[in-house]
Amino acid sequence: MTNSEKFLDTYNKIDNYLKKIDGYDSFVNFAQKIKNSSNKVVKRFKDELISFGELRNAIVHNPKIGNKAIAEPHESTVLRISELYENITNPKKVIPEFQFKVLGAKKEEFINDILIEMKKKSFSQFPVFDENGFVCELINNNTISRWLSSQLEENGTIIIENVKVGDLIPEIEFKENYKFVSRNTSIYEAYDLFINQINKKQRNLDVIFITQNGKPTEKLFGLITIEDIANLI
Template identity: 30%
Template sequence: MTAERFLRAYNRIDDYLRGLMDIDRTRYGFASVVDQAAKRYSVVRRYADDLKEFGALRNAIVHDKEFPARIIADPRPEVVEAIERLADIILDPPRVYPLFGREVRRLSWDDPIAKPLRWIREYHYTQFPVYRERRFAGLLTSRCVAQWLADSVHNGGVEFGGVTVGDVLRHDEYEGRRVVFVARDATWYDAVELLSPAKGKRRASLEAILITASGRDDEELLGIITPRDLLHPPAGVS
């Protein structure tokens, strides 16, 4: 019976969310559990409406007034497949690492500006985390370099000799505020929310997310995520 498969998937989700939130079955119904979990977990926020619809369907196909509960309807096969996929996503959402794990070319504050310019030409990179005394100092971008060039021309000409990454980074009007660090176990859904402009708020969207082991800026860089990276969701994500 498809109902049995549906209920197995539903119970996986229900048990998992109650375990996350430490909520037993006598205190709240499934919809309330979803609402509470959605406040803390981005993957639940993403699918909250779907979860509640599946909860309503569960109530429609199970007659709870008898013991043991009696199944009184069978959901369509495509509905069963949908809740099974959702159960897999809720219990094991795609993580930013290793999904976006990659070598990140980082710069030091005192590096000559010729170094990132060479990397831009050779590798077509446009964003470079900059560190000063082992701590994150900002993100050198092609926009920042262009602003430095424009200011230099306005002030009489461009001089590359002796110019450091730090000199150019001072032309970043955002001063590193458009970058956040996340831990390696953050989810794809966390990244989507971070890189999505806040609704109703006038603030600049992030330019990049940097991945480290626990989300601290003094740890080794494990990867970088840009808005363009999120254009193509991983397999199984809708």
């Protein structure tokens, strides 16, 4: 197959997929499907896909020269539209992409051990678990700094003795500033949760927790920060 044939084959797969999932009639053109699609990947790469639609029209609607398409796509273009097709129809999921053991602590535990783990593994926040082992809050470096400031003596010394994780919770600046998603959530859907939070509340989510069905009363499979997912996308 020529590059133009490979390109058109993938283009038609995308077109048919959008027609099927959104229930479009045959008279709706490709650009309209792209602009109106609710698919997260399509929305993210809308301009690029519309450009591919224009390239398709140049290949199809112009006469061939020597039985060859007048607009023969580069190999990189063929690879790119194939990559977009895979992302549209089968986007990466948050699991296994962000699957790992989540370190946290219960409210009644002393703060010492989790602080040692934070330093050792260079992470900046940890979930607080209730008596059943489910997430009930999130403590980050900002919380710890606020708590330390509240413990300052008049002479500037800080006395830290028998401090429990639950003692830090009152110093959390934004309570419950996290969300839960199911393990089958795409990385693009998860990324949009961060962006929507910024747009609506002018602040970022601390993390997104991943469980089986996106419920807080389920085992944690992993968590995502905006830095993690922005680098991936």
